[in-house]
Amino acid sequence: MPSVLITGGAGFIGQNLVHAWRAARPEDRVVVVDAMTYAANIRSLEPLINDGSIQFVNGDIGDPALIQRLFEEHAFTRVAHLAAESHVDRSISDPEAFLQTNVLGTFALLNAALAAWRTSGLLDSARFLHVSTDEVYGSLGPADPAFTESSPYRPTSPYAASKAASDHLVRAFIVTYGMPALITNCSNNYGAYQHPEKLIPLMIIHALEGKRLPIYGDGSNVRDWLHVSDHCAALIDVIERGRTGETYNIGGGNERNNRDVVGLICDTIDACFVASPALGQRFPSCPAASGASCRTLIGYVTDRPGHDHRYAIDASKLATDLGSRCSVGFEHGLAQTVHWYLDHETWWRDITSGEYKAWIEKNYGFRAAVY
Numbered sequence: 086m087p088s089v090l091i092t093g094g095a096g097f098i099g100q101n102l103v104h105a106w107r108a109a110r111p112e113d114r115v116v117v118v119d120a121m122t123y124a125a126n127i128r129s130l131e132p133l134i135n136d137g138s139i140q141f142v143n144g145d146i147g148d149p150a151l152i153q154r155l156f157e158e159h160a161f162t163r164v165a166h167l168a169a170e171s172h173v174d175r176s177i178s179d180p181e182a183f184l185q186t187n188v189l190g191t192f193a194l195l196n197a198a199l200a201a202w203r204t205s206g207l208l209d210s211a212r213f214l215h216v217s218t219d220e221v222y223g224s225l226g227p228a229d230p231a232f233t234e235s236s237p238y239r240p241t242s243p244y245a246a247s248k249a250a251s252d253h254l255v256r257a258f259i260v261t262y263g264m265p266a267l268i269t270n271c272s273n274n275y276g277a278y279q280h281p282e283k284l285i286p287l288m289i290i291h292a293l294e295g296k297r298l299p300i301y302g303d304g305s306n307v308r309d310w311l312h313v314s315d316h317c318a319a320l321i322d323v324i325e326r327g328r329t330g331e332t333y334n335i336g337g338g339n340e341r342n343n344r345d346v347v348g349l350i351c352d353t354i355d356a357c358f359v360a361s362p363a364l365g366q367r368f369p370s371c372p373a374a375s376g377a378s379c380r381t382l383i384g385y386v387t388d389r390p391g392h393d394h395r396y397a398i399d400a401s402k403l404a405t406d407l408g409s410r411c412s413v414g415f416e417h418g419l420a421q422t423v424h425w426y427l428d429h430e431t432w433w434r435d436i437t438s439g440e441y442k443a444w445i446e447k448n449y450g451f452r453a454a455v456y
C-alpha cells in the first residue's frame with residue numbers, strides 16, 4: 086500500500102494537505118508527524134485520527150530515532166515535508182528556532198529518509214517533496230519579471246535564509262546521493278486554518294473585534310496570493326507526476342498590495358454584516374455592527390525591518406510540464422476565507438488566547454502609528 090509521511094501536518098498548509106490527500110488518494114496510508122508548536126492545531130484532523138484513516142505522531146523531524154522508527158513501521162514511499170517555523174516576523178525577533186527546524190531538522194529528515202530508502206531498495210521509486218517558499222528569491226521591484234525556477238537565491242529575512250539553506254541541502258542530496266527529491270517554491274497562501282499571526286486572518290479577526298488593522302509601512306508591498314486548496318492540489322501533482330531533481334514554482338496569479346488586500350477584507354466583512362444583521366450581536370465591537378466601515382480601523386505602523394517589496398511567481402513550468410493550474414480567483418477565495426473565520430469562531434478564539442496575546446504585544450507593542 087502506498088504510504089505517505091506528511092511533516093508539519095498540523096500546521097495551516099499541512100492540515101489542508103492531509104484532507105486533500107485523503108480525498109485524492111483514499112487508498113494511501115497517511116502518517117502525520119508534527120512537533121505541535123504554537124502554530125499547530127489538530128482539531129480538523131481529529132475525526133480522521135479517531136476513525137483510523139490517518140495516524141498522528143507528536144514528534145520532532147530533528148529526532149532521527151523517531152523518524153527511523155516511523156520508516157521501519159510504515160515503509161513510506163512518499164514524504165511531503167512541510168514542517169517549519171514559518172513566520173517572518175518571529176524569525177526577526179527570534180531566529181534560532183528557524184535554523185534548528187528549517188535547516189537542521191530538514192537535514193535530519195533527509196538523512197533518515199535516504200538511509201531508509203537505501204536499506205529498503207526504494208530509492209528509485211520513492212519521492213521526497215520539499216515544500217519551500219518564493220521568499221528564497223528575495224525582493225522584486227515593481228517592473229521586474231516574476232520569479233522563475235532559475236531566479237538567483239537572494240533571501241533577506243532569517244526565515245527566508247533558513248528556507249534557502251534547506252533548499253540547498255535538498256539539492257545537494259539530489260546531486261550527491263541520488264535522493265529522489267523535488268522542490269516547490271510557492272507564494273503566500275491563504276484560506277481555512279491559517280494561524281492568525283499572518284496578514285489575512287489577523288486582519289479578519291481584528292476587524293471583527295474592532296481592533297486596529299496594523300499595515301506595515303505604507304502598505305505598498307505586494308504579495309501573490311495563492312489559495313491553499315490550489316496549492317495542495319499542485320503539491321499532489323508535483324509529488325506524483327513531477328520529475329525528481331526538479332524545482333516547480335507555484336503561484337496564485339493574484340498580485341495585490343497590502344493596502345488593497347486589507348481594504349478588500351474590510352469591504353467583504355462590511356457586506357457580510359449587511360447581509361446578516363445578526364452578526365452585529367456576535368461581534369458588537371466591529372464597526373460594521375453599527376453600520377460603519379471596517380476601513381475606519383486601518384492604521385499604518387512602523388515597517389517590518391528588511392521588508393521585501395514584492396513577490397511574484399511565474400508558474401508556467403508547472404502548467405506546461407504537469408498541466409497544473411491554480412483556479413481560485415482572489416476575490417472569491419477571500420470571501421470564502423472571511424466566511425470560514427466567521428463560521429469557526431471557537432477555533433480562532435482558542436488560538437488567540439494565551440501565547441498569542443504575548444506575541445501580539447511583542448510584535449505590535451513597539452510599533453508606532455505612522456499615520
Ligand code: NAD
Pocket residue numbers: 092093094095096097098099118119120121122123124125126144145146147166167168169170171172186190216217218219248271272273274275280
Ligand atoms: P505553519 O507554521 O502553519 O505550520 C508549520 C507546522 O510545522 C506546525 O504545525 C508546527 O508545529 C510544525 N513544526 C514546526 N517545527 C517542527 C519540528 N521541528 N518537527 C515537526 N513539526 C514541526 O506553516 P505553514 O504556513 O503551514 O507552512 C508549511 C510549509 O510551507 C513551511 O515549510 C513553509 O515554509 C512553507 N510555505 C508556506 C507559505 C505560506 O504562505 N503559509 C508559503 C510558502 C511556503
Ligand code: DAU
Pocket residue numbers: 171172173174217218219220271272273274282283284285287299300301302306307308343389396
Ligand atoms: O511568500 C511566501 C511566504 O508568505 C511564506 O514563505 C511564509 O511562511 C508566510 O508567512 C508568508 O510570508 P509573508 O511575510 O509575506 O506573510 P505575512 O502574512 O506575515 O505578511 C504578508 C504581508 O503583509 C507582508 O508584506 C507583511 C504585511 N503585514 C503582515 C502582518 C502580519 C502587515 O502589513 N501587517 C501585519 O500585521
